[in-house]
Amino acid sequence: MVAIPEIILNDLHKNFGGCLAADGLSLKVSKGEYICVLGPTGSGKTTCLRMICGLTKPDKGRVLFDGVDITDAPISERKATMLSQAYSLFPPKTVYENVMFSPAIKEWDEHEARQLVKSMIMMVHMENKAESYPAELSGGQQQRTALARALASSSDILLLDEPLRALDARLRLELRQELKSLVKEMGLTAIHVTHDQDEAIEMADRIAVIRKGKIVQIGTPMEVFRNPVTPFVANFVGRSNVFVGKVRSVCDEFSEIELEKGAIIKARKTDIPVGTDVAVAIKIGSTRIPAIPQPTAEKPEPEVPQGFFKGIVERILYEGATITIEVEAEGIGLVSSKLPNRKYDDYKNGYEVMVTWRPERASVFEIPPEGIEEELRLD
């Protein structure tokens, strides 16, 4: 028997005065799963969450929880709690009263409610601040209080709308795992919306990449990162070098693409017929830039080996743990490469180097009808 997915979004449409926030949005989420909906600003991420909890009514399409159609059910009955990026802790209530909100309005047994609220506050380590008001809390404390409030509501589904966005960069990184493990511990189903690909890759069981109101690809972080299905996904989930050309030949191990700028490069094998216009995407972490072989006594004029291309270092960016080097390669164009920072001293602007990658790391896509520029746009 196949387990019924807890949440099914079936072909949702939502039009905000000509702006399509959902355009045939479909998604299945299983019980206990932690899904990240990843997309650029304005892609319809928040609308997707709002349609799940009922704050926005879809124009068309259904929302099902446990197989039951709840598209028209009142918000309060859905047991899907929103955790917004501003946390929205009720200002006139203390931390304790905020967490007590759900138990109080649902009129649960007072003793049990108090126990529950206390344990939730302990769980997020806020017991010292239980009598404080939201205005007296730091960003991280507010975030944890909002989480405790959501956890105490007996909801089955947690909807997180950029929950880490308002935090300091450092804290944001620390809270990623903490947040996820709390959600897992409570056995909740979580849908986490974000535009931060690192956050999604690190936290999600599965990532759903959303664009223009549609889910473009859904899969584990590794699947989405390694095998993107469109050039957009390739570039949005981990930056990619994108080259345009034509398929020249395909064999069992790889395919050959003739680029517009002249070079013939190798990429993974593809079903796209020979002669079609294609885009090739290679993650910037998958390109290597070895030094050019030096002339020796036996080989006074060493050749550039197969699959390698000559280029000149144009720019070196120091990023802390990593560096990114941009190379103008012959017949290809500008190629970026992400390297560990210990390589920093090996390169200087203007150095002659070679560029290469493993063919199976280069994905090949048919060029979409709107053109490659439009496809790669981030807004």
Add this chain to the structure above:
Amino acid sequence: MSLFKWINNVSNNERPRKAWFSFVCLIFIVLIIIPSIFVVLKMFTEWDIVSGVLGDPEKTSLIWGALWNSFSIAAIVTVVDIVIGIPMAWILVRKQFRGKKYLDTLMDMPLVFPTGALGFSVVLFWGAPNGIDIPGLGMVLSPYIMLILLHIIFTYPYMVRSLSAILEQIEPNYETAAMTLSASRFTAVRTITLPLFRAGLVTGTILCFARSLSETGGTYAALLLMNANGIFFTGPTFIKHMKEIQDPTAMGSMILISVLMIVFALILLVVVKLLIMRFKIPIKKVWPHLGRKLSRGAVPKLKDAFSIAFLAIIVLLPTFYIFTYLTQPMADIDFVALMSAIGTSFAVAGVAVVFGIVFGIPIALYIARKRDTKLGKILDNLVNVPLIIPTTALGFSLGLFWSTIYAGGSLNLLMVVLGHMAFTFPLVVRNISGAVEEVDQSYEEVAMTLGAKPFQTFTKVLMPIIQSSVIAGAILAFTRSLGETGATLAIDRSANTVPVYIINLLDAGKHSEAAFCSIILIAICFVFMLVLRLVVSRGGRHT
């Protein structure tokens, strides 16, 4: 408690919610909007008597004269309020000094005074009215000038309040940024902050204009004491005068002047909105030297000193001058009559305010949350109608409407209550919708996803956040109702509210008794407001 639960459960469904809102809109239209402008319809059905008045040059010249007085006084007063109000708002919002709290409270004092007493007090201060031995400045002023001085007093707080409300929302960051870009303070304020001010200017201008146009009690009292009554008219005192004389053509005159006041006031509402929003403040040009001169040395200090002096001499001293009566022997007060008048006034104001809160909140919520929808825009504009219509015309119209429907005549007090409901309603709605707009909708949304039903969301989440504004709106409406003379008189001349009682005392020449009654009423109002403020500040400690 079970009713609460029932409402709560019902609120979870969309249909009852819509039904309740439709009901509220219906009440709003039928009880407030239609009666307020009914007189316009009446003019067409009773065209014969109106055209009779139009054919009488003596009457029309009286009417035009009264209208001219009303509108020109209102215009002058509003301009003065703007010029003096801006620096004052600045002092109240941007400056920190000891005693600011008291200045803040003093600002609102003229609102607590029954307008009749205020008119009395002002004439006492500036002029030397006949038959009164309290020494004033003894100036001989024309009624026109005296009324300007009087109207400034009770419009000034409205202007300062509207301006400071907006100013509080404008972050000083903009000015600071402009100043770090080497603009002088004067230039920074003029080119950066003032243009952001327009919304406040619109509200302030409309409130002041409407308040001045509506004023009856104080104006009448002042004219009475200057012996100008029956010679010099404003729109509202003209209606009052017509109500009193036994003249077959009076009805026609009253209908005509009411309609004219309503129409002009509504045109004005539109014109003021357009003018202030479209008017180009010259912000492109800068005069660095002038700006620097105006920002340094004595100029800013002089400006502040002038604002404070204006407040003290033009507003506060004349307002409180009536207290000089305390040096006189206590008058013979008919306490039973006074207390019954106070009882009536409080009852009328109480009912009006409760109505305003119950039916005003849904409308305020809708205006604040759905401003972009068609209905939201319509409601937003409709709510302003009873605010801008001079209350005397409104009361007259309302009286006509209800007496057309019910001719019994024994329900006069109920009609007075309906009248007070109409002109206090916008005050409550404006205050609440302003507050709701400030509250991020995500609080309510999150509450609903936490399992709160819409009614719980309102009572448990939104209400605690906006309660101080609700109470502020209620106080404003309550004091406004307590002080209202014109509408009450236009509906029912025999209604026994405090302002009418005081006017009647003045009419009968019992100056001393009127003064002492006023002082007692002021004391009661003051204590009442103080208690409310205490309650509010305790409840709203953390907001």
